[in-house]
Amino acid sequence: MNSSTAAKxxxxxxxxxxxxxxxxxxQVAQQIQQWLAKQPEMNVTLVRNGTRGMVxxxxxxxxxxxLGRIAYGPVRPEDVADIFREQPFAGISDHPLCLGLTDNLxxxxxxxxxxxxxxxxxxxxxxxxxxxxxxxxxxxxxxxxSPQQIVAQVKESGLRGxxxxxxxxxxxxxxxxxxxxxxxxxxxNADEGDSGTFADRMLMEGDPLVxxxxxxxxxxAVGATQGYIYLRSExxxxxxxxxxxxxxxxxxxxxxDNICGSGKRFALEVRLGAGAYICGEETSLLESLEGxxxxxxxxxxxxxxxxLFGQPTVxxxxxxxxxxxxxxxxxSEFYRDFGIGRSRGTIPMQLAGNIAQAGLLELAFGVSLGExxxxxxxxxxxxxxxxxxxxxxxxGAYLPPEQWSTPIDYEAFAKIDAVLGHGGVVVFDDTVDxxxxxxxxxxxxxxxxxxxxxxxxxxxxxxxxxxxxxTAEHDSHNQRQQSLSLLNDLCDTMEFGSxxxxxxxxxxxxxxxxxxxxxxxxxxxxxxxxHTSHQESGTK
Amino acid sequence: MSSISxxxxxxxxxxxxxxxxxxxxxxxxxxxxxxELGYVPPDVVPMIAATLNQSNAEIHGVISFxxxxxxxxxxxxxxxxxxxxxxxxxxxxxLEQSIKQRLDIxxxxxxxxxxxxxxxxxxxxxxxxxxxxxxxxxIYGDMNLPKFNALLDALVTYTLELK
Numbered sequence: 084m085n086s087s088t089a090a091k092x093x094x095x096x097x098x099x100x101x102x103x104x105x106x107x108x109x110q111v112a113q114q115i116q117q118w119l120a121k122q123p124e125m126n127v128t129l130v131r132n133g134t135r136g137m138v139x140x141x142x143x144x145x146x147x148x149x150l151g152r153i154a155y156g157p158v159r160p161e162d163v164a165d166i167f168r169e170q171p172f173a174g175i176s177d178h179p180l181c182l183g184l185t186d187n188l189x190x191x192x193x194x195x196x197x198x199x200x201x202x203x204x205x206x207x208x209x210x211x212x213x214x215x216x217x218x219x220x221x222x223x224x225x226x227x228x229s230p231q232q233i234v235a236q237v238k239e240s241g242l243r244g245x246x247x248x249x250x251x252x253x254x255x256x257x258x259x260x261x262x263x264x265x266x267x268x269x270x271x272n273a274d275e276g277d278s279g280t281f282a283d284r285m286l287m288e289g290d291p292l293v294x295x296x297x298x299x300x301x302x303x304a305v306g307a308t309q310g311y312i313y314l315r316s317e318x319x320x321x322x323x324x325x326x327x328x329x330x331x332x333x334x335x336x337x338x339x340d341n342i343c344g345s346g347k348r349f350a351l352e353v354r355l356g357a358g359a360y361i362c363g364e365e366t367s368l369l370e371s372l373e374g375x376x377x378x379x380x381x382x383x384x385x386x387x388x389x390x391l392f393g394q395p396t397v398x399x400x401x402x403x404x405x406x407x408x409x410x411x412x413x414x415s416e417f418y419r420d421f422g423i424g425r426s427r428g429t430i431p432m433q434l435a436g437n438i439a440q441a442g443l444l445e446l447a448f449g450v451s452l453g454e455x456x457x458x459x460x461x462x463x464x465x466x467x468x469x470x471x472x473x474x475x476x477x478x479g480a481y482l483p484p485e486q487w488s489t490p491i492d493y494e495a496f497a498k499i500d501a502v503l504g505h506g507g508v509v510v511f512d513d514t515v516d517x518x519x520x521x522x523x524x525x526x527x528x529x530x531x532x533x534x535x536x537x538x539x540x541x542x543x544x545x546x547x548x549x550x551x552x553x554t555a556e557h558d559s560h561n562q563r564q565q566s567l568s569l570l571n572d573l574c575d576t577m578e579f580g581s582x583x584x585x586x587x588x589x590x591x592x593x594x595x596x597x598x599x600x601x602x603x604x605x606x607x608x609x610x611x612x613x614h615t616s617h618q619e620s621g622t623k
Numbered sequence: 624m625s626s627i628s629x630x631x632x633x634x635x636x637x638x639x640x641x642x643x644x645x646x647x648x649x650x651x652x653x654x655x656x657x658x659e660l661g662y663v664p665p666d667v668v669p670m671i672a673a674t675l676n677q678s679n680a681e682i683h684g685v686i687s688f689x690x691x692x693x694x695x696x697x698x699x700x701x702x703x704x705x706x707x708x709x710x711x712x713x714x715x716x717x718l719e720q721s722i723k724q725r726l727d728i729x730x731x732x733x734x735x736x737x738x739x740x741x742x743x744x745x746x747x748x749x750x751x752x753x754x755x756x757x758x759x760x761x762i763y764g765d766m767n768l769p770k771f772n773a774l775l776d777a778l779v780t781y782t783l784e785l786k
Contacts, residue, residue, distance in 0.1 A: 101747075101748065101749055101762050102749050102751050102752055102764060104761075104762070105749050105752055105755065105761075105762045105763050105764035105765075106752055106764055106765065138751035138752060139751070141752075275748060276745065276746055277746065278707030278708040278709045278710070278745065278746045278750060279707075279708060279709045279750045280746075280748070280750070281748040281749065281750055281751065283748075284748040315748075316654075316691050317744060317746065317747050317748060317757070318748060319760040319762075320762075354647070354650065354651065355650065355651075355654055356650075356689075356691075357650060357653070357654070357689035357690070357691035357692055358689055358690035358691035358744070359688065359689050359690060359691075360745055371650065372647050372650075373646075373647045374647040374648055374649030374650055374675075374685070375649070375685060376684055376685055376688040377688060377689070378688075392646060392647075433750065433751070434751070435709040435712075435750030435751055435753065436708065436709040436711075436712030436713060436750065436753060437712040437713055437753075441750070441751035441752065441753075442751050443751075464713070473708055477707065477708060477745075507709075507750070509708045509709045509712055509750070510712060511712045512712075515712070520708070520711075523708070523711070527707075527745065530745070531745070533688075
């Protein structure tokens, strides 16, 4: 956040991202400031950037050199003086923490960074830096186009909602554009509640201006003049950075009554959520924004027709909106050329839980889950065998090794009764008790259900009870079979009798755990993989 | 109006004045109150209700819906432990037990000396360094009991210095 760049000052980068801070990057930054104060002749500027996504290497120190940026990590405050004594701006040094050129690190080299292109490179709060790295070029183009042309371009890009539901973004925008109203809204869903996901946070902390730009373009496309970012209260750092970025964009004429002198208007405000997972569901989010309990609405009417305060509203995830600027600036074909099948473009995947190299990477759709785990993840952090991964958050299926050849593609995941969701991958080693994980899925639903639909509100409570009964050691075989049958019935009721994904998808982790890990429930493993516990219980 | 001071009442009226014309003002108001007082005392419910022309029940309903809003005064430092899957994969269940033992309280409780309160949280978005905890507005990763104890000791020192 230091913008006092004197001529030819050498730049050193330390991240202000939550994960980097949580590993001590602030202490490293302070150490650098102290060191620099004693060496005024060094002429060095400390820049606080977003993270490169290699969270296991945080706190990461980067020096801008003639060769490119050279990385050191993970750095402790006591390493700072030693590193600076190695002439870090001169080139790759012999210091044991020196990792070489950041761009040459395998993690960085194997990615296709479109949405996250600037994250970790720029000072997130420096508008000049943003523009230097192609920022606002999408907006400039959008300002020359008609609303219909912008919507068409987003449609042609094949972009689908990155929040998890994967609905085509352009079609949503078209509906809002086609619905006449005095006031329309752009609402950014930044209520990233899925465990194992942090892409939204990383983007907002590392490149908040690209989200602002995406929302501005959405506003121009559908004729909305007011935007809200609904941000979860668990993200204090993203809150701070987003608000500062909005203030700066406003001061520079990118927000307000006359965007870049075009006469167009767009106002933007961050609204904090209050710790309710359900508010990540779009209609519940809208209720919350209106100042109500976050209770899910029945659809129709679609939010695109009757959304916030009853007006046509675009509700898009952070990553969807942040992908729009590059689609405008580089063209829909450029974006669409990445990916496979109906999953076009790139997706930020997040490796989390028990994994040695945890972090975020952005790739075109199509790579297999196993490649992510091996090539990027590098095995379990505990050095034990990997037993299961949960993809797509707490409502996503648990997948065993035999399913890891599945490509990262919405349809391929749907085919195996799984979801890609928001791209979070949580890894578990062989000490995991899958019956306990299934129980937790129900327990989580008890805590977070909004209470509107009975199958979700009551079903989850019964789910915990029946899993406890199923795993109780003293029950006879027949009693167990009864419990299993009951659990499968319950899953059906929740899946088909709930309005939203909370109740509707809580059965996903439960059923996948039952299907792939029956022994953890004290059930005999099935000889044939195609037999699901669902069929075995005789509920069909 | 016994539980809150006259100064606090003035602060709340200022807050209500500032937010009352904002569309969907209730959550910003509740956040403001909690930031100011550390919680949302039942006594402010009628004040908010009158300003927004809603019933006490409606305001109470919103407060009780959201985990973030506290109806009781929390400890000086608010500690949240992540209970979600990514942290579970890194042993958060054991950490949770140890922290509860160290503080001698359960979730939604405050230590007798009023220093710490403990809340569960479902994901802090710090899943690449699980398990994670939050103390006030700071998030910490790769947490374990020795680290937690060190943080707590540092907090005690810091609090003493302030006095």
